[in-house]
Amino acid sequence: ETGVTQTPRHLVMGMTNKKSLKCEQHLGHNAMYWYKQSAKKPLELMFVYSLEERVENNSVPSRFSPECPNSSHLFLHLHTLQPEDSALYLCASSQRQGEAYEQYFGPGTRLTVT
Amino acid sequence: GQNIDQPTEMTATEGAIVQINCTYQTSGFNGLFWYQQHAGEAPTFLSYNVLDGLEEKGRFSSFLSRSKGYSYLLLKELQMKDSASYLCAVRDSNYQLIWGAGTKLIIKP
Numbered sequence: 001e002t003g004v005t006q007t008p009r010h011l012v013m014g015m016t017n018k019k020s021l022k023c024e025q026h027l028g029h030n031a032m033y034w035y036k037q038s039a040k041k042p043l044e045l046m047f048v049y050s051l052e053e054r055v056e057n058n059s060v061p062s063r064f065s066p067e068c069p070n071s072s073h074l075f076l077h078l079h080t081l082q083p084e085d086s087a088l089y090l091c092a093s094s095q096r097q098g099e100a101y102e103q104y105f106g107p108g109t110r111l112t113v114t
Numbered sequence: 115g116q117n118i119d120q121p122t123e124m125t126a127t128e129g130a131i132v133q134i135n136c137t138y139q140t141s142g143f144n145g146l147f148w149y150q151q152h153a154g155e156a157p158t159f160l161s162y163n164v165l166d167g168l169e170e171k172g173r174f175s176s177f178l179s180r181s182k183g184y185s186y187l188l189l190k191e192l193q194m195k196d197s198a199s200y201l202c203a204v205r206d207s208n209y210q211l212i213w214g215a216g217t218k219l220i221i222k223p
Contacts, residue, residue: 105156
């Protein structure tokens with residue numbers, strides 16, 4: 001595997017379910033990101049991890065819970081979501097956080113909350 | 115507030131040239147990025163500008179004017195595979211990336 005991978009690619013869940021999204025980067029990067037992408041809206045940064053430490057949490061509801069066990073893996077745990085949480089969730093990584101390095105994105109998880 | 119503006123959708127003809135504009139108002143400036151995103155796929159990095167002027171990369175060029183808060187992405191010799199969304203993003207004084215909503219480019223034969 002190369003680059004940034006995400007699983008699952010598609011997820012349908014009810015509002016009472018618990019699920020997790022997984023991201024893995026094979027680039028040796030030190031920073032990882034979760035974004036939410038809704039149709040015709042800008043990418044919304046949710047969480048940033050640098051060297052496995054959470055450095056940003058952009059007022060995201062507590063029903064989204066990130067976890068970064070090591071610099072290659074990032075999870076987003078989902079619990080009691082709302083229909084408006086349906087979106088494409090993108091993971092990205094970069095060499096370092098907070099500097100002029102481009103971010104490399106995974107293909108995303110298309111989440112539908114019913 | 116911080117804001118990135120780009121057209122929602124553009125249409126162009128195969129073989130032609132198209133210019134996608136991006137204007138920004140941000141708290142500080144530490145570089146501007148362009149990304150390409152095909153439907154259902156990951157955004158991929160195209161270009162980075164931090165100084166005024168034109169950066170050329172094959173068929174794609176990106177221009178920046180910091181005094182005008184303006185950038186454009188120029189695509190030459192358009193091919194059908196260039197049909198995608200093009201995202202403009204600016205890094206502000208806190209090194210936060212502020213994203214535009216993207217421009218959907220439709221290429222017609």
